[in-house]
Amino acid sequence: MILTVTPNPSLDRTYEVPFLERGEVLRASSERLDPGGKGVNVSRAVAAAGHATTAVMPLGGAPGALIAELLSGQGIDVTAVKITGQTRSNIAIAEPAGTLTKINAPGPELTATESGLLLDTVRTHSLDADWIACCGSLPRGVGPQWYAELVARVHEAGARIALDTSGPALLAALGERPDVVKPNAEELAAAVGRRLTTVGDALEAARELRSRGAAAVLASLGADGQLLLDSSGTYFGCAAVAVVRSNVGAGDASLAGFLTAGGTGPDALAAAVAHGAAAVQLPGSVMPAPADLDPSSVTVTEDVPLDRALTEPTI
Template sequence: MIVTVTLNAAVDKAYVIEELKKGEVMRVIRCTNTPGGKGLNVARVIKSCGEEVLATGFLGGHTGAYVKDMLDEQQVPNDFFYTSGETRACINILESDGTSTELLEPGEPVSQEAVDGFIRKYEQIIASSNVVTMSGSVSAGVDTDIYARLIEMAKAKGKKVIMDTSGVLLKNGVQAGPTMIKPNRDEIEALLGIKVQNRLEVIEGAKKLQSMGIDFVVVSLGAEGALVVTKDAVYHGQPPKIKTVNTVGSGDSMVAAFAVGLERGYEVEEMLRYAVAVSAANTLTMATGSFRTEDMERIYKDVVVTRL
């Protein structure tokens, strides 16, 4: 089983409009609500991949109840710690030319009592899992070493851990040696205190991070796929050219697919091919963290994996 951790869940609202104009009343053509927060996107995609998953983290208030209702309707198993604060909402405004504008609420503060309660729940939940993912931001009131603590707890039980976050959460979490991280160029620069100018320097930065005790460092390249740096090699997975509809959630879809690959014991090249295909397939749907199996299977055949 794969456990996904979301410590700042949300209701994700996708608003489709013709054109965003500042200071004007805008008519929304279509609105789609989904259970949000990066970890819930990951959970939804893992389920679509056909693997057993359990979503956990914090939920609260009426919005939190709505998130749980949507997850239950989607048949995504979940076991959250409930707080007194209201779960946030996040809005993605999608224009007809493909422009995406995101408005992300910060989330209400969480008490130390709630954090302690979640950690006790987490320790019980991961006992029956093989892979744990932890994604995104955390609510106010949660210490910035939380992911490091959760990683250490999972590793002590022999679990594989994927961490996908940024800023001080990423910096602290890396020290605990997760199995996999997925930094972008800016995050590599921040972690190492360097400037990254080109693909070669991205790879060199990822190698430095890998040498810190991380088995796999994944760097997403957008439409050009992704890199995976291991102790012994560097791989590039390149998807075929496709016409994207909505790129939001494609990074979370990649994390989900890597988690599935770890769960299934895939070799690194097969894991990368699968992750690139799932991520690319996600861009062909309006829903965040969603893909059609037929899209993924078609793309999978045309993904090119090269050892650099």
């Protein structure tokens, strides 16, 4: 069973439009309403793959109630920590070529009591989990040490934890030795404080995160592939993608694939790449089911292409 933690969930509305032009009235060709947040997406992908998952999150107001209803309808066990604030609603506008414009609301401010209750709830439920996936930004009112405290409590319970966050929260948590961290290229660059222009640069940055405490690093480089550095070795994976419809939740789908495949080694990386490649070919934040996966399109190797330029170099 994979338990997910989403400190700042959202209700996501996605519109597909033929083009985006400021100041004009646009007509959407389709509309989707999905429960959102990185940990929520991981649970949705895990459930789509046929595995058991529990989603722990703070929920408040009508959007929070709708998130719980939508997730329950997808076979996901929801453990909600009730808060006085209202769960945020986000908007995404998708264009045919794969360009996505997102408007993310700041979300509610959690009280010290609410954030403490969220920690206690995760600690209680971690006893039944094979993996804990803690994902996304922290809500207002919660300091960057919160994830570090969460990692410590999960380890005390004897569970393994995968952390997908960024900035000060990521750096603070490294000292508690999370079992896996999953940054993208931009988050890697921010963590090490330098520009990344090649896959080799990303590899060195991932090594630095391991030296700071991460037991393993699963780094997503977008269209350029993924890197895995763990106790079994260093691996590079990529997949052929025909058409990109939306990259919303692709990294979350990758993490779900990685964890459901065991969370270590080249086979888990291959599953991560397959799930991410499938996700970008689906609309909105739809998570891939087994029928959407194409393992034959995935290549995993120990031969990392160090000199390959990143498609979108980080700043």
